[in-house]
Amino acid sequence: xxxxxxxxxxxxxxxxxxxxxxxxxxxxxxxxxxxxxxxxxxxxxxxxxxxxxxxxxxxxxxxxxxxxxxxxxxxxxxxxxxxxxxxxxxxxxxxxxxxxxxxxxxxxxxxxxxxxxxxxxxxxxxxxxxxxxxxxxxxxxxxxxxxxxxxxxxxxxxxxxxxxxxxxxxxxxxxxxxxxxxxxxxxxxxxxxxxxxxxxxxxxxxxxxxxxxxxxxxxxxxxxxxxxxxxxxxxxxxxxxxxxxxxxxxxxxxxxxxxxxxxxxxxxxxxxxxxxxxxxxxxxxxxxxxxxxxxxxxxxxxxxxxxxxxxxxxxxxxxxxxxxxxxxxxxxxxxxxxxxxxxxxxxxxxxxxxxxxxxxxxxxxxxxxxxxxxxxxxxxxxxxxxxxxxxxxxxxxxxxxxxxxxx
Amino acid sequence: xxxxxxxxxxxxxxxxxxxxxxxxxxxxxxxxxxxxxxxxxxxxxxxxxxxxxxxxxxxxxxxxxxxxxxxxxxxxxxxxxxxxxxxxxxxxxxxxxxxxxxxxxxxxxxxxxxxxxxxxxxxxxxxxxxxxxxxxxxxxxxxxxxxxxxxxxxxxxxxxxxxxxxxxxxxxxxxxxxxxxxxxxxxxxxxxxxxxxxxxxxxxxxxxxxxxxxxxxxxxxxxxxxxxxxxxxxxxxxxxxxxxxxxxxxxxxxxxxxxxxxxxxxxxxxxxxxxxxxxxxxxxxxxxxxxxxxxxxxxxxxxxxxxxxxxxxxxxxxxxxxxxxxxxxxxxxxxxxxxxxxxxxxxxxxxxxxxxxxxxxxxxxxxxxxxxxxxxxxxxxxxxxxxxxxxxxxxxxxxxxxxxxxxxxxxxxxxxxxxxxxxxxxxxxxxxxxxxxxxxxxxxxxxxxxxxxxxxxxxxx
Numbered sequence: 001x002x003x004x005x006x007x008x009x010x011x012x013x014x015x016x017x018x019x020x021x022x023x024x025x026x027x028x029x030x031x032x033x034x035x036x037x038x039x040x041x042x043x044x045x046x047x048x049x050x051x052x053x054x055x056x057x058x059x060x061x062x063x064x065x066x067x068x069x070x071x072x073x074x075x076x077x078x079x080x081x082x083x084x085x086x087x088x089x090x091x092x093x094x095x096x097x098x099x100x101x102x103x104x105x106x107x108x109x110x111x112x113x114x115x116x117x118x119x120x121x122x123x124x125x126x127x128x129x130x131x132x133x134x135x136x137x138x139x140x141x142x143x144x145x146x147x148x149x150x151x152x153x154x155x156x157x158x159x160x161x162x163x164x165x166x167x168x169x170x171x172x173x174x175x176x177x178x179x180x181x182x183x184x185x186x187x188x189x190x191x192x193x194x195x196x197x198x199x200x201x202x203x204x205x206x207x208x209x210x211x212x213x214x215x216x217x218x219x220x221x222x223x224x225x226x227x228x229x230x231x232x233x234x235x236x237x238x239x240x241x242x243x244x245x246x247x248x249x250x251x252x253x254x255x256x257x258x259x260x261x262x263x264x265x266x267x268x269x270x271x272x273x274x275x276x277x278x279x280x281x282x283x284x285x286x287x288x289x290x291x292x293x294x295x296x297x298x299x300x301x302x303x304x305x306x307x308x309x310x311x312x313x314x315x316x317x318x319x320x321x322x323x324x325x326x327x328x329x330x331x332x333x334x335x336x337x338x339x340x341x342x343x344x345x346x347x348x349x350x351x352x353x354x355x356x357x358x359x360x361x362x363x364x365x366x367x368x369x370x371x372x373x374x375x376x377x378x379x380x381x382x383x384x385x386x387x388x389x390x391x392x393x394x395x396x397x398x399x400x401x402x403x404x405x406x407x
Numbered sequence: 408x409x410x411x412x413x414x415x416x417x418x419x420x421x422x423x424x425x426x427x428x429x430x431x432x433x434x435x436x437x438x439x440x441x442x443x444x445x446x447x448x449x450x451x452x453x454x455x456x457x458x459x460x461x462x463x464x465x466x467x468x469x470x471x472x473x474x475x476x477x478x479x480x481x482x483x484x485x486x487x488x489x490x491x492x493x494x495x496x497x498x499x500x501x502x503x504x505x506x507x508x509x510x511x512x513x514x515x516x517x518x519x520x521x522x523x524x525x526x527x528x529x530x531x532x533x534x535x536x537x538x539x540x541x542x543x544x545x546x547x548x549x550x551x552x553x554x555x556x557x558x559x560x561x562x563x564x565x566x567x568x569x570x571x572x573x574x575x576x577x578x579x580x581x582x583x584x585x586x587x588x589x590x591x592x593x594x595x596x597x598x599x600x601x602x603x604x605x606x607x608x609x610x611x612x613x614x615x616x617x618x619x620x621x622x623x624x625x626x627x628x629x630x631x632x633x634x635x636x637x638x639x640x641x642x643x644x645x646x647x648x649x650x651x652x653x654x655x656x657x658x659x660x661x662x663x664x665x666x667x668x669x670x671x672x673x674x675x676x677x678x679x680x681x682x683x684x685x686x687x688x689x690x691x692x693x694x695x696x697x698x699x700x701x702x703x704x705x706x707x708x709x710x711x712x713x714x715x716x717x718x719x720x721x722x723x724x725x726x727x728x729x730x731x732x733x734x735x736x737x738x739x740x741x742x743x744x745x746x747x748x749x750x751x752x753x754x755x756x757x758x759x760x761x762x763x764x765x766x767x768x769x770x771x772x773x774x775x776x777x778x779x780x781x782x783x784x785x786x787x788x789x790x791x792x793x794x795x796x797x798x799x800x801x802x803x804x805x806x807x808x809x810x811x812x813x814x815x816x817x818x819x820x821x822x823x824x825x826x827x828x829x830x831x832x833x834x835x836x837x838x839x840x841x842x843x844x845x846x847x848x849x850x851x852x853x854x855x856x857x858x859x860x861x862x863x864x865x866x867x868x
Contacts, residue, residue: 075507075519179569223593223596244659245657245658245659247627247657247659248659249627249631249655249659249660250633250656250659250660252592252635253588253589253592253593253632253635253636254589254592254593254596265537270802275623275627276624276627276628276658277624278624278625278627279624279627279628279631279658282628329719354659355656355659357659358659358660359659360657361659366543392683
């Protein structure tokens with residue numbers, strides 16, 4: 001049995017945000033294809049309670065001197081700083097070393113942050129022949145710049161330059177560089193990746209429980225409504241007004257924009273503070289964070305999905321879920337990045353301006369449902385599942401190992 | 408298929424018919440004629456707890472009689488809405504970072520680090536406060552769960568109503584106060600009603616600073632709901648129609664069919680010989696008449712300033728300037744100036760609670776009228792002035808030029824000089840004024856309220 005060491009900057013026992021979900025599914029895909037998987041996270045303890053941690057996870061302590069960037073604290077870059085911490089003897093490397101399996105055929109690292117750790121492990125003779133897989137969830141430098149800018153954090157240029165250098169290094173040194181979108185794939189290839197691979201984000205098919213469905217039916221609008229599920233990741237709310245023109249007048253009086261996830265409080269604030277605040281609040285139903293069973297029911301009951309993501313790299317797992325649902329989907333071009341092949345489906349609307357968003361939402365919320373009680377044709381949407389979207393990774397890794405063995 | 412005419416506003420009105428009330432009353436009177444002619448027209452009214460109910464023609468007739476027997480009084484004002492309550496937790500992080508970024512890096516970094524280590528507990532505390540607040544709100548006001556878990560706000564049942572599939576529904580009243588449009592929308596969808604609603608103006612959204620309180624957000628909600636409910640919206644001027652369509656497009660609401668309906672401009676009462684002493688005294692003098700609520704938007708100030716300027720320039724024997732209307736919001740300083748300014752004191756008169764008959768006397772005897780309003784949905788006093796055969800010094804703003812067409816010269820409402828010049832011109836050039844009056848008498852076609860009412864009902868076709 002081949003062994004893969006899977007590295008990330010967050011635990012995956014209870015995946016919530018998109019990055020966790022993707023890594024958890026990579027682990028599952030390797031495992032389902034007959035690999036022995038060791039996952040190790042170098043995580044920020046202030047962000048993850050003990051119940052969410054795996055046996056191999058190593059904390060990046062809040063008081064660590066590695067939390068400083070060149071001697072000063074810079075907000076929102078602990079992911080970048082975790083790489084140096086993990087690869088340093090004064091940092092977490094000694095503890096990490098204890099958790100490594102005896103044999104490693106493949107080291108798969110998601111996002112570039114822990115690439116220094118990958119190289120450190122690779123320097124060790126027993127692991128020197130390991131195949132290196134770099135999973136690029138996004139092109140991180142421009143995304144980080146956008147996030148830091150949105151919080152008005154000045155003087156971040158050296159940080160951004162370091163991130164880009166790290167990304168390029170990972171793409172160049174990895175045996176396999178995985179992209180989630182065609183655009184990211186093209187960038188990795190341009191950077192000189194030896195074997196760029198496209199493995200988009202996918203979804204885990206969901207089946208709502210009947211009793212939970214009934215509960216939510218009574219709490220949600222009787223008329224068709226549109227759902228937005230998102231985390232508090234800044235691109236998920238910073239561009240909302242840009243997409244919708246600060247107004248939810250496109251939602252009928254008896255309907256709502258139903259919002260789930262940690263984006264709720266940010267979105268409420270964004271919409272309330274606009275000129276049309278009272279109108280917007282009359283069209284908003286916030287459900288905040290929901291347990292999986294409830295979220296499955298809410299997704300099942302939705303008439304349409306909204307994807308108002310004007311910027312940001314990578315591909316959106318929520319987009320995959322929305323497309324998989326077979327319901328109406330209204331989103332930006334950016335939101336469909338990585339899923340361009342589905343854009344010709346009749347239930348999908350791409351909107352480029354507020355007026356296109358408004359027209360599409362009005363049209364969808366006053367139109368008939370797209371799917372009957374049997375749900376969408378799941379066979380036709382099989383390609384959207386994690387099992388299909390990620391299966392090329394273990395296959396490519398196996399081919400690299402074989403090639404190395406023959407060399 | 409029945410045509411239902413909503414009389415909710417006039418049923419609850421106990422003063423004379425002005426503006427919107429007049430429109431509803433005149434349309435109701437026309438509906439009674441249609442009923443008498445055998446048309447399938449019925450009346451309904453709305454109540455927040457019971458929804459829509461039918462009401463007989465007899466009760467509507469009695470209501471119209473009660474209103475027409477009333478005496479002049481002041482129009483009501485738009486109520487101040489409560490501002491949206493803001494939650495503090497939503498932007499704590501963003502605001503904290505913005506504050507920290509103003510501090511030196513060494514200090515801000517340490518503070519950030521301090522709070523970063525306590526992030527989970529801070530988030531838990533904020534969530535706890537939010538749940539506590541929500542729980543308290545739910546406990547003390549169980550019917551007001553807001554937007555969080557309460558998708559449906561209507562109280563009345565949509566199963567009990569007098570309407571049948573294919574019926575039509577017309578409302579021209581004070582719907583922002585008296586109706587629940589989300590309820591009407593649901594009813595329309597369930598029953599299959601054809602709905603005709605009215606738009607008098609979009610001033611609360613377009614010029615909220617000239618209204619009482621922060622009305623823009625509230626009325627944006629109202630106009631959006633009107634757009635979702637109505638198959639057709641009747642607007643009282645082309646300007647109002649264009650402004651409404653532009654607003655709905657900006658908001659992203661649907662834009663239903665629109666049409667322009669001209670409001671009637673007849674003064675309904677016969678002239679009475681019983682004239683109040685104050686008005687009787689005025690009738691012996693030369694005066695310029697301005698009929699309107701005294702509020703900032705109506706721009707009484709430009710007339711006061713124009714008079715003051717003419718007096719300062721040594722112009723003598725100016726006609727009196729008579730304001731007829733109730734003092735409203737935002738004019739305290741202006742009224743104090745008018746009361747205390749020795750230059751204009753001999754000229755300016757303010758009359759309130761003037762009867763319809765006295766108003767007709769004032770129209771008949773004035774030299775001319777003035778209407779310098781900053782914005783109007785229509786401009787009824789201009790139409791009334793023309794119907795009385797009187798020239799009007801009218802503002803060029805918004806819909807006002809639609810009222811008088813080529814018969815009037817329209818003046819920039821903020822330009823004191825031009826108002827002073829035109830006042831002086833017509834005050835002392837009887838031939839110029841007579842020429843204008845001649846053209847008005849020859850060319851002005853006043854709109855009868857019956858025509859307005861007929862148009863409203865014909866709009867269903």
